[in-house]
Amino acid sequence: MERGTIPAxxxxxxxxxxxxxxxxxxxxxxxxxGDMYTGEPNPKxxxxxxxxxxxxxxxxxxxxxxxxxxxxxxxDAVPYLRRLLRLEDDLAAIxxxxxxxxxxxxxYAAHDGMRLVEDPxxxxxxSFICSAQMRVGRIHDMxxxxxxxxxxxxxxGDATVHAFPSPDRLAPASEAELREHRLGYRAPYVQRTAExxxxxxxxxxxxxxxxxxxARSHLTQFVGVGEKVADCILLxxxxxxxxxxxxxxxxxxxxxxxPDCDRGNYAETSEAIRDxxxxxYAGYAQTYLFHHxxxxxxxx
DNA sequence: ACCCAGGATGTAA
DNA sequence: TTACATCATGGG
Numbered sequence: 001m002e003r004g005t006i007p008a009x010x011x012x013x014x015x016x017x018x019x020x021x022x023x024x025x026x027x028x029x030x031x032x033x034g035d036m037y038t039g040e041p042n043p044k045x046x047x048x049x050x051x052x053x054x055x056x057x058x059x060x061x062x063x064x065x066x067x068x069x070x071x072x073x074x075x076d077a078v079p080y081l082r083r084l085l086r087l088e089d090d091l092a093a094i095x096x097x098x099x100x101x102x103x104x105x106x107x108y109a110a111h112d113g114m115r116l117v118e119d120p121x122x123x124x125x126x127s128f129i130c131s132a133q134m135r136v137g138r139i140h141d142m143x144x145x146x147x148x149x150x151x152x153x154x155x156x157g158d159a160t161v162h163a164f165p166s167p168d169r170l171a172p173a174s175e176a177e178l179r180e181h182r183l184g185y186r187a188p189y190v191q192r193t194a195e196x197x198x199x200x201x202x203x204x205x206x207x208x209x210x211x212x213x214x215a216r217s218h219l220t221q222f223v224g225v226g227e228k229v230a231d232c233i234l235l236x237x238x239x240x241x242x243x244x245x246x247x248x249x250x251x252x253x254x255x256x257x258x259p260d261c262d263r264g265n266y267a268e269t270s271e272a273i274r275d276x277x278x279x280x281y282a283g284y285a286q287t288y289l290f291h292h293x294x295x296x297x298x299x300x
Numbered sequence: 301a302c303c304c305a306g307g308a309t310g311t312a313a
Numbered sequence: 314t315t316a317c318a319t320c321a322t323g324g325g
Contacts, residue, residue: 024306132307138323139306184321189308226308247306265315290306 001157002076006069006087013091014065016113017058020085021047023291024136025236026117027127027143028164032057037137046072048156050163051080051120055154057161058085065113072156086115099278103257104285106299107292114291116284117236121204122197123164124237129189129224131232136294145181146170146190171198189224196222208238213267215240227266235283244274244286249293 008014018041021029030036032046043064046057057072058081071077082088095108119127123143130142143164150165150173171194178187196202204222207215215238219230228247234240244250246266254261254273261272277285292298 128306129308131305133305133320134307134322135305135324179321182322185308185319186321220308224308228307232306245306248304249306294306 001072001074003070003072004076004078006071006078006081008066008068011087011091012093013089013095014113015060015069015085015087015091015115016064016111017047017060017069017085018043018064019111019114019291020117023111023114023287024139024294025287026084026119027130027136027140028119028123028147030144030161032159037140043067046159048159048161049084050152050154050161051084053152053154053163054080055156055161056080057156057159074154074156083118086118089115091115094281094284097278097281098285099276101276103253103292103298104277104289107285107288110297111288111291114288116241116287118239119237120164121207121233121237122167124233125193125197125204125219125222125225125229126164126170126190128229128232128236129193129222130183130186131229132186132224142181142183142186149173149181167194167198170194186224192223193225204233205238207234212240212242216243227270231270231283235287241281241283242274242279243283244270244277245283246270246273247290249290250286253289253293 022037029047029049033042043061046059048057054075056077059070060067098104098108127143131139147162147164150169151163154161175188175191178190207218210218215234216230219225219233228245231243231245235243258276261276263269263272274282
């Protein structure tokens with residue numbers, strides 16, 4: 001086993017690992033204490049995942065966001081962590097350049113060190129298909145079940161880590177089987193989308209080559225992917241930092257704080273709130289707002 | 301019992 | 314195009 005440290009001093013704006021991995025962006029990690037997405041941070045606990053067939057563990061034992069990252073893997077995990085946790089982002093500049101909006105400034109100040117993630121496109125697509133009308137804790141349960149049931153297993157020290165299944169592994173799962181795993185009405189969506197990718201009919205990563213709104217539209221060809229889920233895929237796996245998913249929390253925020261941005265339909269409302277949240281990094285801003293509102297940290 | 305959660309789909313107007 | 318019923322599940 002290889003091990004190493006990534007000094008926080010090398011990360012512009014630092015990182016808060018707990019906020020980054022338990023803010024409803026990624027459902028592909030598990031926590032060694034079993035308390036992922038249950039509300040309480042545990043700096044001593046390891047976060048584990050499998051990326052490109054490589055098991056990786058990371059934690060931030062000395063607090064955040066100025067604490068170093070400690071990692072374990074079967075190989076050098078630094079390149080993987082740089083990508084998954086977007087360690088190259090100049091978080092200080094992104095926060096400083098955010099619009100002068102009271103709620104947004106409050107969110108950035110309250111959750112210092114939270115970074116966007118960049119997860120694999122297929123796993124992200126299935127994760128957010130599962131996200132429909134679900135709380136983040138249950139989304140994590142569903143995705144964990146898929147990994148445990150259909151994914152490859154990897155050993156890392158004493159721990160067994162389950163990879164999220166490839167399209168080939170997931171496509172044969174029947175709708176009935178997925179319903180037994182408590183996916184509910186999302187079961188046929190997951191099965192059909194996995195099949196679309198497995199057969200080569202389409203792959204979500206293809207959207208990377210398109211302009212933003214064309215990319216969002218392109219992703220809606222997958223069964224169970226509407227405009228909101230498409231925005232999540234673009235933001236959390238394809239590097240479209242301007243994407244602003246209009247979920248129930250952000251819609252409430254629009255009604256309360258930005259009522260002039262409500263244009264009655266998704267595309268135009270999305271464009272209006274995107275401009276209000278700063279354009280290029282509007283998705284970063286949205287993720288802070290989402291986390292701020294969802295965790296009930298708003299000062300009113 | 302009722303409401304809600306990172307919504308999408310099919311159908312009708 | 315927009316409006317609306319329908320779809321599962323678990324927690325508060």
